[in-house]
Amino acid sequence: MSGTYVGKDWSNIEYLFKIYEVQEPRTMLYIMKLYESTIIEYRAQEADKRQKAEEKRSSSGGEKNFTHNVKG
Numbered sequence: 001m002s003g004t005y006v007g008k009d010w011s012n013i014e015y016l017f018k019i020y021e022v023q024e025p026r027t028m029l030y031i032m033k034l035y036e037s038t039i040i041e042y043r044a045q046e047a048d049k050r051q052k053a054e055e056k057r058s059s060s061g062g063e064k065n066f067t068h069n070v071k072g
Contacts, residue, residue: 008036 010029017025 010033013029013032014025017028022028
């Protein structure tokens with residue numbers, strides 16, 4: 001498992017719409033998939049941010065470089 005989100009299984013959605021007596025199943029499915037794509041995009045962006053931050057930390061070797069202006 002890579003931890004990557006690949007989406008929901010929508011195969012039972014028709015059954016659930018019938019149980020809950022959804023009036024406009026096509027519209028509801030459209031909204032649900034729109035929400036899913038928004039969440040996927042957000043999570044991908046957050047994962048990229050974390051990865052870049054980790055790369056930045058590891059590229060410095062964990063050492064802190066200080067520069068001081070010392071006259072003397």
